[in-house]
Amino acid sequence: MLKIGDKEFISRLFLGTGKFGSSEKMEEAILASGSELVTVALKRVDLETETDDLLAHLKHPRINLLPNTSGARNAKEAVFAAQLARDAMETNWLKLEIHPDPKYLLPDPIETLKATEELAKLGFIVLPYIHADPVLCKRLEDVGTAAVMPLGAPIGTNKGLRTVDFLEIIIEQSRVPVIVDAGIGAPSHAAYAMELGADAVLVNTAIAVAKNPAQMALAFKMAVESGRMAYEAGLGMVSSSANASSPLTGFLNM
Amino acid sequence: MLKIGDKEFISRLFLGTGKFGSSEKMEEAILASGSELVTVALKRVDLETETDDLLAHLKHPRINLLPNTSGARNAKEAVFAAQLARDAMETNWLKLEIHPDPKYLLPDPIETLKATEELAKLGFIVLPYIHADPVLCKRLEDVGTAAVMPLGAPIGTNKGLRTVDFLEIIIEQSRVPVIVDAGIGAPSHAAYAMELGADAVLVNTAIAVAKNPAQMALAFKMAVESGRMAYEAGLGMVSSSANASSPLTGFLNM
Amino acid sequence: MLKIGDKEFISRLFLGTGKFGSSEKMEEAILASGSELVTVALKRVDLETETDDLLAHLKHPRINLLPNTSGARNAKEAVFAAQLARDAMETNWLKLEIHPDPKYLLPDPIETLKATEELAKLGFIVLPYIHADPVLCKRLEDVGTAAVMPLGAPIGTNKGLRTVDFLEIIIEQSRVPVIVDAGIGAPSHAAYAMELGADAVLVNTAIAVAKNPAQMALAFKMAVESGRMAYEAGLGMVSSSANASSPLTGFLNM
Amino acid sequence: MLKIGDKEFISRLFLGTGKFGSSEKMEEAILASGSELVTVALKRVDLETETDDLLAHLKHPRINLLPNTSGARNAKEAVFAAQLARDAMETNWLKLEIHPDPKYLLPDPIETLKATEELAKLGFIVLPYIHADPVLCKRLEDVGTAAVMPLGAPIGTNKGLRTVDFLEIIIEQSRVPVIVDAGIGAPSHAAYAMELGADAVLVNTAIAVAKNPAQMALAFKMAVESGRMAYEAGLGMVSSSANASSPLTGFLNM
Secondary structure (H helix, E strand, O other): OEEEOOEEEOOOEEEEOOOOOOHHHHHHHHHHHOOOEEEEEHHHOOOOOOOOHHHHOOOOOOOEEEEEOOOOOOHHHHHHHHHHHHHHHOOOEEEEOOOOOOOOOOOOHHHHHHHHHHHHHOOOEEEEEEOOOHHHHHHHHHOOOOOEEEEOOOOOOOOOOOOHHHHHHHHHHOOOOEEEEOOOOOHHHHHHHHHHOOOEEEEOHHHHOOOOHHHHHHHHHHHHHHHHHHHHHOOOOOOOOOOOOOOOOOOOOO | OEEEOOEEEOOOEEEEOOOOOOHHHHHHHHHHHOOOEEEEEHHHOOOOOOOOHHHHOOOOOOOEEEEEOOOOOOHHHHHHHHHHHHHHHOOOEEEEOOOOOOOOOOOOHHHHHHHHHHHHHOOOEEEEEEOOOHHHHHHHHHOOOOOEEEEOOOOOOOOOOOOHHHHHHHHHHOOOOEEEEOOOOOHHHHHHHHHOOOOEEEEOHHHHOOOOHHHHHHHHHHHHHHHHHHHHHOOOOOOOOOOOOOOOOOOOOO | OEEEOOEEEOOOEEEEOOOOOOHHHHHHHHHHHOOOEEEEEHHHOOOOOOOOHHHHOOOOOOOEEEEEOOOOOOHHHHHHHHHHHHHHHOOOEEEEOOOOOOOOOOOOHHHHHHHHHHHHHOOOEEEEEEOOOHHHHHHHHHOOOOOEEEEOOOOOOOOOOOOHHHHHHHHHHOOOOEEEEOOOOOHHHHHHHHHOOOOEEEEOHHHHOOOOHHHHHHHHHHHHHHHHHHHHHOOOOOOOOOOOOOOOOOOOOO | OEEEOOEEEOOOEEEEOOOOOOHHHHHHHHHHHOOOEEEEEHHHOOOOOOOOHHHHOOOOOOOEEEEEOOOOOOHHHHHHHHHHHHHHHOOOEEEEOOOOOOOOOOOOHHHHHHHHHHHHHOOOEEEEEEOOOHHHHHHHHHOOOOOEEEEOOOOOOOOOOOOHHHHHHHHHHOOOOEEEEOOOOOHHHHHHHHHHOOOEEEEOHHHHOOOOHHHHHHHHHHHHHHHHHHHHHOOOOOOOOOOOOOOOOOOOOO
16 A cells, blocks of 8 residues: 555545636646545635635545645745645645746756745654656655656646656655655556556546546546556566467468 | 447447457456457357357347457458358458468458458458558458458557557548557557547456456556547647746746 | 668658648758658649649759648559659659548558558559558568658658557568658757657658748758667667666775 | 867867777777867876887877766766876876776766866866756856766667667756767767767777777778768758659659
8 A cells, every 4th residue: 555654545546636627627627536535725725714615625534635836936935835835734744845847847957846844853754856867766765755756748748748757766765755746647547657666656637638538537547556556466577579479380381 | 329230339438359368368357358349369269059158248238249350360361261260150241360470470461352342242241451552441441341440550560659650640540440469568658549539458478467357458448548538538639839837927927 | 771662761751732821931941851752742743734833943953842642542542643743753762641530630551551552563663551560561561662651650740650669560560661750840850759669650740830941941951860860870769767877986985 | 170278170070989809909099080179088008107008199289188087986086086087197187987886887967067067177178077967067067077978778778879869958958068878889870960060079999809900990980970060061851751753643654
């Protein structure tokens, strides 16, 4: 079973809550996905109203909230947001997102390392969103990260695992769970990440914008389970020469 | 539901029976896969013994046999083999394989078209294994093929859908079911084929040579169902610019 | 030097003449490319006027014309067109194009084989445009083709060598020159084809629609020469583990 | 013309000096490449002998030396090595390489930023080797880097531009020259980098280990020039639908 910090997860599919057509559609999709960890942008939560609509739709016994710092441009902003989130959502879990770039929303390695170190000291369970940079992953481990969340492709592009050469190295070297985040646009991408040995994937756009989000969420659930199962069952190697499944010796020559 | 000829299939995963460590492992994997159509090389069947070991392991109410002509090098050999198969296995279904090339086992378009035409006239339900050639697919339709089975990559390579640009065209144009055959080496490949709109996939090597074939078969079952489900739920487009899942407007600026 | 039929070519870059903004731009690009073989659609030639504008711009001592049968939908039409072309352009060289499909313009393997056989018997030097189908290539050899012209990607897409897995097999097995045709959208694609060991490439769209066709033609000329040179100089293998160019032993440890 | 710091370069091909069979082969390849900037690992230079063999082979009027800090594991070691290099090789140009990881030799983003800032203040012209991380590139600009050298693939793998999605963003956003470093294994890869708009490429392994390094160096020279020329001549878009180069309207219907 996947263990992050002190929690164990049956599901290896984490979900984002943005871009859904309605809170009802979101809730339906999350339940269909079987996800036990969903990320919520602090900004979207109405911190002063007790009956926040978004959060109300996320209250389920098996669902853990993972506040994120989307919108933070540096470590200082992220640490501040994290503390607000801890109070508002009553959890010390945090998806750390620091992206100074408003166009591609790519993460800042320097500020992310700094904030991770600080937040880990403050008792947070930190899951940082990062570039698929194997050296950065090791440094995050050194300062107490609970997991690493390397991107598969620029966020929102649905391009899949364009960073596979680096994800393989990260998975090989990591002592903390590796969660592939961003770019996963289809169940096949999620299955591929799991086949490589990733510990989990986080999906948002591909489910939220589907014509039928709940059905797509279920498709992702199955793909993640399938990929994990294949990883454990031992996939064959890619070869360049053919290797017939059926015997060739000419039975018609006789 | 998938319909080929006059049969309907719940499962969109077809299996090959070659390369398994034992007939028991094969049977176990086939049952785990949920497959309703499994292909058997005529050569492997002991035509004179009533109690053929291989066939005995394939006798299940939901499993249909699909004899194949593996080893045939031209239309004449294939037609002869098909007739032997029809008598021996008591089915007019046929996976037509004509590969004169002993190294890469790639199919011959000319002989395949010729044999398909002849076999269709003889009352066979023909499923020809072919290169991912959209024009050949249309010609096979014209002579009465029941389905087309374009390859994803050279057989036995596990390379996945290397012919995707052509599979998309085939799927767009085909009036008969499109079954992706050869090259599918991981559940993610099978899911991808289904996401593109393929009607089914045929898998053999990747399951047969897995450390745990039954578990791998189950992984493929789930991947195929996942990919189909995603196809029906409406996948998003791949884009080149980022598109944040979470709102960006700087909540910390206030 | 490249030899096709009885002619030798210094340049391994063949050009198409469609889509140029003007005949002058076309001529300028062809001269810049150094190409010695350019293909012309029979339809575009005014068969009755002696002073055809297009052909006038192609009259250069080093440039050989290669009429093509673009528009032919079957062997019969192609053979008829070939004979017209032989008379009109006074050459028995022929680029055989048979594409019944008006949308993707993909070649018909059956009709192409039939027409190649017939045209070879009629004394034509036939260069057929085909799918990257290794078995078809061998069959074309058997009926007297002078070369094979497998496609890299659907024509006009600029997608590059999407058929690389099959081109490698074709190059390995072919006894006639292999000319990669269709899909080559950038000099890097042309260089790649040559690095794989292709004998030549045919380019049209990428040069004709460039902002500056003559400069693009020169870029392709250099890329083709570069790729061929690299092929001959012996390229290294792709590896999955790092292999430092610089020594690593820590000079700072001392 | 390419300008880095206060120097202008006609050639956009930079070379490494490791792995050559002999200093003579290296010199021959460098001259064939036309390169004006070659990188030398400080460790390989005999700092105490005036007649160092390696350096003797690099003394040419047009060739500038670019010492590198290969072997440095953090900013402190790199800054120390840089100062040694400046004294020994009489240049303030520096290729900054900090790779704590001995297996894949991937660069450390944190230490690289720190060392770049410090070295820029000390008057160095710094060219840092980095992951293809667009945000890191912007931060390096902010601290005075002279260029950025993102990797195409793990060093020594010959895999080509596996980071293309990120290189495109880096090139779009950068205000300093972008030099693609590491992973370039064939001229087609170098041409591709230039077609994308990179300012230069650095190649080492692919040339040094070729059967004929001088010929391979010339092939790379031509590929780089070709790619740059194509970039300037305006490449077409990749499309998914076919677009015939030749007219289709059936001339045989008449």
